[in-house]
Amino acid sequence: MNTKGLTAGLVIATFVLAAVLSVGTVGAEDVTLGVLYPFSGDLGAYGKPETDAMKLAVKEVNDNGGVLGGRLKLLIKDTKTSEDEAVVKAHELLDWYNVSVIIGTAGSETCKAIIGYTTSNGVLLISPSVTGVVFTTYPDNDLFFRTCPSDALQGIAMARLAIQQGYKTASTLVVWNPYGEGFEKAFTNEFKMLGGRVLESVKYDPDTTTFNSEVEQVAAVNPDCVMLCAYPETGSGMLKAAYKKGYLTNINWLLSEGLKSDDLADMVGKDEEGNYIIAGLKGTTPDSRGPAYDTFKQKYLAAYGEEPGSYCANSYDAVAVVALAIENAGETSGTAIRNSLLAVANPPGDREVSDIGDALRTIRKGLYTINYQGASGEITFDEHGDVMGSFCEWTITDNGSVVSGDTIELKGPIVPSTPSPKPIVVETPTPTVAETPTPPVAETPTPTVAETPTPTVAETPTPTPPGFEVVFAIASMFAVAFLVRKRKRA
Numbered sequence: 001m002n003t004k005g006l007t008a009g010l011v012i013a014t015f016v017l018a019a020v021l022s023v024g025t026v027g028a029e030d031v032t033l034g035v036l037y038p039f040s041g042d043l044g045a046y047g048k049p050e051t052d053a054m055k056l057a058v059k060e061v062n063d064n065g066g067v068l069g070g071r072l073k074l075l076i077k078d079t080k081t082s083e084d085e086a087v088v089k090a091h092e093l094l095d096w097y098n099v100s101v102i103i104g105t106a107g108s109e110t111c112k113a114i115i116g117y118t119t120s121n122g123v124l125l126i127s128p129s130v131t132g133v134v135f136t137t138y139p140d141n142d143l144f145f146r147t148c149p150s151d152a153l154q155g156i157a158m159a160r161l162a163i164q165q166g167y168k169t170a171s172t173l174v175v176w177n178p179y180g181e182g183f184e185k186a187f188t189n190e191f192k193m194l195g196g197r198v199l200e201s202v203k204y205d206p207d208t209t210t211f212n213s214e215v216e217q218v219a220a221v222n223p224d225c226v227m228l229c230a231y232p233e234t235g236s237g238m239l240k241a242a243y244k245k246g247y248l249t250n251i252n253w254l255l256s257e258g259l260k261s262d263d264l265a266d267m268v269g270k271d272e273e274g275n276y277i278i279a280g281l282k283g284t285t286p287d288s289r290g291p292a293y294d295t296f297k298q299k300y301l302a303a304y305g306e307e308p309g310s311y312c313a314n315s316y317d318a319v320a321v322v323a324l325a326i327e328n329a330g331e332t333s334g335t336a337i338r339n340s341l342l343a344v345a346n347p348p349g350d351r352e353v354s355d356i357g358d359a360l361r362t363i364r365k366g367l368y369t370i371n372y373q374g375a376s377g378e379i380t381f382d383e384h385g386d387v388m389g390s391f392c393e394w395t396i397t398d399n400g401s402v403v404s405g406d407t408i409e410l411k412g413p414i415v416p417s418t419p420s421p422k423p424i425v426v427e428t429p430t431p432t433v434a435e436t437p438t439p440p441v442a443e444t445p446t447p448t449v450a451e452t453p454t455p456t457v458a459e460t461p462t463p464t465p466p467g468f469e470v471v472f473a474i475a476s477m478f479a480v481a482f483l484v485r486k487r488k489r490a
Contacts, residue, residue: 030070031332033322034077034093036104036114041081042206042231043106045261046311050128051076052304053312054103057319057356064357065364067326074319079105081231083113090114094121100334101126103318106311107231108132108179109206119143124334126322128314131257133182136384143338145381147314147321147374149286149389151179154257155186157284157391157408158227162254163194164414165282167225170196171218173238174229175258176203183229183256194414199223206234211241219247229256236267243268243277255283257394260310265400276400287392287407288313288376292354296375313376320356321345321372321379327363345372345379 035054039047054074061072075097077089086105093099094117101124105111111130118125119140126145133152135144162170170191174180180203188198199221204214215238218226226247230238235258242248260283265276293313300308300316321341326332329340344363349371353359362370372379379387393405 030073031067031326032073032075032097032099033319034097034099034102035074036077036079036086036089036093036102037106038081039078042233043081045232045263046106046129046309047078049309049312050106050315053300053308053315054319056300056303057316057323060356061323061360064360067323068330072323075099079110081107081110083110086110086113087117090117094118094123100124100332101322101337103128103322105130109177111135112178115140115144122334124337126318128318129311132178133186134178136386142385143334145341145385147317147376147379147387148311150386151183152186153389153410154284154286154391155183156190156410158187158254158256159190159194159196160410160414161282161284161393161408162191162225162227163196164416165225165252166416167252168196169199169223170225170227171200171202171221171223172198172227173202173204173214173218175206175231175234177206179258180229187227204234208234211237212245214238215241215245215247219245219251223251225252225254227254229258231258232261232264232267235259236264239268239278248277253281255281257283257285257310259283260285260394260402262309262400262402265396276396276398278396279398279400280396282393282395284391284408285310285394285404286376287390287404289404290377292373292375295354313374317374317376317379320374323356324359324363324370324372327360342381344370345381347371347380
C-alpha cells in the first residue's frame, strides 16, 4: 500500500471513528443529583438507611437505561445535623459541582438554613423528611417540594390519637425549630377543638445536653399525657430524665415520628429488671403501607438485609420522581425539572405506574402520560409542593423494636380506646437524680459508619464534559498518519 493510500485510509478511519464516538456521546452525559443528609448528630441515625433507599432508586433507574441516555448518580454530603455544615455543603454542591437538584435535607432546621440559597439560584430542593409547616408558604420560587406530608396533618393525627386514648389534658415538649413549632401548633389547635386542654407548652434548645428542667416543667402540672416532638439523641435524653424523675410511671407520653427509630429503646435504656424503659410508648407516623410499599420493602430487604425505616420509602420516591421528571423534560435545569414534576406525578395521567422501569419506558415511547404512584403512597403535589398523606400509630415493643399499628383517621368521629394501664408508682421506686446522674449525650457513641460515610459516588468528581474522547481520538489518528507518511518518505 503506498503512502498516499495509507494516509487517506487513516484519515477516513479517523472520521468514521469520530462520527461513531460522537453519536455515542449525544445525550449520554451523566446526571448528578446532590444529596444533603446527616450521618451524625441528632438525626444521624437516619442518614444511612434513607440514602440507601435513594441508591436503590438510582440502581433501578440505571438498570432501565438511566436518564437522557446517561447514568444517574448521587453526590452525597454529610450535614452532621448542623445548620452551618449544611450551608457549607450546599455551597460545595452548587459552586463546585453545579448540581441543579438537591435531595434533602433530613430536618427542618438545616432545610431552613439552605432553602433561600438553593432556590434563589434556580436549584430544585426536594426533601423526603422535612415536615415543618413553615415550608408550605416559604417564598421558594416554586422550587421546594417534598415527598412527605407536613406536620399540619401529623399534628392533627397526634391530637386525635390522644383523644382516642382517653386523654383530656396534655403538655407539649418540642424541639425549638420549625419542626417542633409547627407540630406543636397543629397538635394544640386540634386537641383543643376536640375538647382537650393543653396545660403547659415547653420548647427546648436542640443543642441542650441537660433535660431535667424541661421535663419538670411539663410534668409539674400533672397532665394526662406529654406530647414529645423530638429527635432520637435529645429525645432519648428527655425520656431518660423523665424516667429518673418518675414521670414515665404516672404520666403517659406520646412520641412524634422524629423519634421512630429502632435504636431509641436502647438509647433510653433498661430498668433494674432488664426491661426496656419505654416499652409500650406510642406515637404517630406517616403510613406508607400498601402494595407499592410492600414491593419496595422486599427490594430494600434483599439489597441491605434489613427492613426500611422511617422515610426510606419517601427517599426512594424523591429520587424516582426527579429521574422521571428529567426524562420527561428532556433537560436537567432546576426549573425544567420543577415544571415536569407535576406532569409525571399528578393526575390525571393516562397510566398509573409504581415501577420505575415501567414509568421510564412509558415516557420514552411518548404514547401515554404517567401518574407515578410512590412506594410511600400517592405522590400528588399541590400548589405549594406538598403532598397529602395518611397516618398510623407506632409502638415500642417489649424487645425494643418499632411496629406500626392502626390507621389514624384525620376526619370523622373518634372511637375512644382504653389507654394502657399505668404502672403503680410504688412498685417502681424512683431513683433520685443524685443517685443516678443523667449521662451527658456526648457519652453516647455515634456508630462508626455514621461518622464517616463513604459512599463511592460521593467521591466521584464532576464528570468530564463529553467530547474529549472524540477530540483525543481524532488527534491521535492524525498523528499516526503523519508519522507513517513521514517514515515512508524517508
